[in-house]
Amino acid sequence: xxxxxxxxxxxxxxxxxxxxxxxxxxxxxxxxxxxxxxxxxxxxxxxxxxxxxxxxxxxxxxxxxxxxxxxxxxxxxxxxxxxxxxxxxxxxxxxxxxxxxxxxxxxxxxxxxx
Numbered sequence: 001x002x003x004x005x006x007x008x009x010x011x012x013x014x015x016x017x018x019x020x021x022x023x024x025x026x027x028x029x030x031x032x033x034x035x036x037x038x039x040x041x042x043x044x045x046x047x048x049x050x051x052x053x054x055x056x057x058x059x060x061x062x063x064x065x066x067x068x069x070x071x072x073x074x075x076x077x078x079x080x081x082x083x084x085x086x087x088x089x090x091x092x093x094x095x096x097x098x099x100x101x102x103x104x105x106x107x108x109x110x111x112x113x114x
Contacts, residue, residue, distance in 0.1 A: 008077075011104075012075065012077060014106065015075045015104065015106060016075070018052055018106040018108065019052075019054075019073045019074070019075070019106070021052070022043040022045060022051075022052040022071075023071070023072055023073075024045065024070055024071065024072070025043040025044055025045040025046075025048075025052075025070075025071055026043065026044050026045070026046070026067070026068070026069050026071070027041055027042070027043050027067065027068055027071035027073075027092065027095070027097075028041070028042050028043075028044075028066065028067040029041055029066045029067070030042035030053065037057070037058050037059070038055055038056060038057050038058075038059070039055070039056040039059045039062065039099065039101070040053050040054070040055050040056075041053070041054040041056070041090075042054075042110070043071060044114065049113065049114070050108060050109040050113055051108070051109060051110060051113065051114075052106060052107070052108055053106065053107045053108075053110045054073070054090065054104070054105075054106050055104070055105045055106070055107065056088075056090060056099050056101035056103070056104055057101060057102055057103030057104065057105065058101055058102030058103055059099050059100065059101040059102075060087070060100045060101065060102070061098075061099070061100045062098075062099050063096070063097065063098045063099075064092070064095060064096050064097030064098060065095060065096065065097060068092070068095045068097070070094075071092050071095065072092055072093075072094060072095075073090060073091065073092050074090075074091050074092075074093070075088055075089070075090055075091075075104065076088065076089040076091065086102075087100060087101060087102050088100075088101050088102075088103070088104045089101075090104060
């Protein structure tokens with residue numbers, strides 16, 4: 001197995017693990033940084049301390065609500081985004097939310113923590 005492929009496989013596993021852990025929470029568009037071209041989505045679950053931040057790096061398009069309950073995200077990889085074949089789609093189909101993005105990462109328990 002090649003090193004880039006192995007890294008990609010680990011990244012996809014990481015995405016699925018964290019998204020499953022925060023499934024059913026309240027999602028909200030949290031931050032957009034034009035200078036760094038990134039979008040952060042925050043997920044919180046009632047009666048559970050902490051949160052999950054999903055960071056979309058180089059988002060090309062965003063469609064959907066700015067906040068919704070009972071989120072269920074999925075990640076589709078290897079899509080063409082901005083002329084590159086290595087992009088992602090972050091989607092919550094039931095909420096009608098979708099982001100086409102060049103890169104993706106997740107971080108747990110970002111400040112402020114409630």
